[in-house]
Amino acid sequence: MACTITLTVNGKAVTREVEERTLLVHFLREHLGLTGTHVGCDTSQCGACVVHVDGRSVKSCTMLAVQAADCAVTTIEGLAPADGTLHPMQEAFREHHGLQCGFCTPGMVMSAVDLVTDNPDPSEAEVREGLEGNICRCTGYHNIVKAVLAGAQAMRSADTEAAAAAE
Amino acid sequence: MYAFEYQRPATLADAVAALTRSEDARPLSGGMTLLPTLKQRLAQPSELVDLSGVPDLQGVREEDGALLIGAFTRHADVAAGETVRRRIPALARLAESIGDRQVRNRGTLGGSIANADPAADYPAAVVALNATVRTDRREIAGDDFFTGLFETALEPGELVVGVRFPVPDAAAYAKFRHPASRYALVGVFVARFGAEVRLAVTGAGPSVFRVPEMETALASDFRPEAIAGITVDADGLNGDIHAAPDYRAHLVTVMARRAVAACG
Ligand SMILES: Cc1cc2nc3c(=O)[nH]c(=O)nc-3n(C[C@H](O)[C@H](O)[C@H](O)COP(=O)(O)OP(=O)(O)OC[C@H]3O[C@@H](n4cnc5c(N)ncnc54)[C@H](O)[C@@H]3O)c2cc1C
Ligand code: FES
Ligand code: FES
Numbered sequence: 020m021a022c023t024i025t026l027t028v029n030g031k032a033v034t035r036e037v038e039e040r041t042l043l044v045h046f047l048r049e050h051l052g053l054t055g056t057h058v059g060c061d062t063s064q065c066g067a068c069v070v071h072v073d074g075r076s077v078k079s080c081t082m083l084a085v086q087a088a089d090c091a092v093t094t095i096e097g098l099a100p101a102d103g104t105l106h107p108m109q110e111a112f113r114e115h116h117g118l119q120c121g122f123c124t125p126g127m128v129m130s131a132v133d134l135v136t137d138n139p140d141p142s143e144a145e146v147r148e149g150l151e152g153n154i155c156r157c158t159g160y161h162n163i164v165k166a167v168l169a170g171a172q173a174m175r176s177a178d179t180e181a182a183a184a185a186e
Numbered sequence: 187m188y189a190f191e192y193q194r195p196a197t198l199a200d201a202v203a204a205l206t207r208s209e210d211a212r213p214l215s216g217g218m219t220l221l222p223t224l225k226q227r228l229a230q231p232s233e234l235v236d237l238s239g240v241p242d243l244q245g246v247r248e249e250d251g252a253l254l255i256g257a258f259t260r261h262a263d264v265a266a267g268e269t270v271r272r273r274i275p276a277l278a279r280l281a282e283s284i285g286d287r288q289v290r291n292r293g294t295l296g297g298s299i300a301n302a303d304p305a306a307d308y309p310a311a312v313v314a315l316n317a318t319v320r321t322d323r324r325e326i327a328g329d330d331f332f333t334g335l336f337e338t339a340l341e342p343g344e345l346v347v348g349v350r351f352p353v354p355d356a357a358a359y360a361k362f363r364h365p366a367s368r369y370a371l372v373g374v375f376v377a378r379f380g381a382e383v384r385l386a387v388t389g390a391g392p393s394v395f396r397v398p399e400m401e402t403a404l405a406s407d408f409r410p411e412a413i414a415g416i417t418v419d420a421d422g423l424n425g426d427i428h429a430a431p432d433y434r435a436h437l438v439t440v441m442a443r444r445a446v447a448a449c450g
Binding site: 020022038039040042061062063064066069075076077078081082083085086088130133134149151152153 | 187188189190191192194214217218221222224225226234236238262285286287288289291292366367368
């Protein structure tokens with residue numbers, strides 16, 4: 020069996036035929052070629068697969084593609100602006116050495132952006148709590164937390180600048 | 187995953203009809219338990235009935251001295267919901283302690299209680315708050331809902347529509363979290379309604395249970411010291427690589443005291 024779904028991925032409308040049992044993460048990677056979203060476990064614990072669905076972070080390995088029909092999905096590929104610069108959170112991960120092998124990074128960044136959108140000025144403890152669904156085998160988390168705190172600050176300044184420009 | 191059919195009905199009547207039409211159809215809520223089960227091929231439903239499109243299953247309402255929370259209300263929305271935080275803050279904090287941010291963004295109250303995991307958090311609140319589970323066909327008292335390990339009073343095809351939580355005078359939930367999964371190794375929810383105290387334990391046994399001896403002691407003296415000497419029998423409690431039954435029995439008293447202390 021298969022069915023046709025329409026959804027928005029990184030701002031573009033896509034219509035595809037999928038099997039009901041196709042996971043969102045496989046749809047993104049294999050049908051759309053968006054391989055920035057990773058799969059690191061089969062127990063819904065590692066968070067390498069985190070994307071945003073209608074603005075909330077979710078584990079795309081624990082969601083069916085059909086459940087995302089009519090939703091807006093953002094993956095790591097959709098985070099940076101089109102002008103080739105990085106999103107402030109990505110820039111902060113680079114600046115603060117928030118990654119080593121990079122496998123967990125797309126999920127970390129997507130979780131971090133969701134966390135900071137909800138709580139623009141998180142404490143270190145809130146960052147650690149907010150990243151509980153993301154596992155990193157390399158960094159020991161310390162630099163990831165530093166990066167998220169710096170990314171949050173950069174996102175706040177970007178917001179202030181945007182507000183000033185709008186006036 | 188085995189193949190299945192999928193539909194997302196827009197009304198409660200259509201969801202119930204879909205579930206009664208085929209005995210192998212299963213409701214799909216947050217999918218945080220059901221999808222991992224399907225990925226491991228531990229279940230083979232013919233059809234998944236996605237409840238996300240049914241407005242009757244969503245949201246929080248105040249209803250004469252109680253909160254009615256729709257089955258499809260996600261953990262994140264219970265945790266952040268203004269009404270829940272104001273009326274039963276212990277319930278909001280319980281929801282906030284479930285799993286991680288992404289699990290809370292998808293997982294739902296109805297899915298959690300229907301699943302009746304022995305280590306799940308909500309069952310402790312449903313029982314301690316003397317809640318009533320509303321289904322598509324009847325009301326089930328919280329005390330009668332959880333019947334065993336992953337077992338509930340739900341009949342095949344019966345759908346949880348919402349849970350009615352009476353608002354207590356004081357309540358708190360104390361949880362000894364498993365550090366990796368965040369599930370409760372032992373969680374104790376205590377609630378005081380006037381002179382009556384109810385105390386329910388999750389994580390320790392095959393299913394949530396009350397501790398009448400502690401309830402009686404707390405009814406006459408609502409302080410942690412009143413239950414410091416009361417222990418539960420380790421016989422029949424869960425034992426696994428994380429904790430032996432006697433350790434869980436010990437934690438019940440510790441968590442119960444912390445819950446009472448947290449009531450202030
Ligand atoms: C990494 C991880 C960590 C977790 N940590 C915790 C934790 O700390 N504490 C905790 O309590 N839970 C935890 N969970 C479980 C989580 O809370 C789930 O969301 C919950 O158990 C199931 O809810 P769901 O909405 O996802 O249901 P689903 O997975 O969609 O469904 C679960 C079962 O209930 C049935 N069902 C669903 N909705 C209904 C309904 N309305 N009426 C009747 N039957 C229904 C389904 O058919 C299925 O059998 C964790 C899960 C994961 C993946
Ligand atoms: S791949 Fe590990 S949580 Fe999704
Ligand atoms: S950088 Fe390697 S897993 Fe996180």
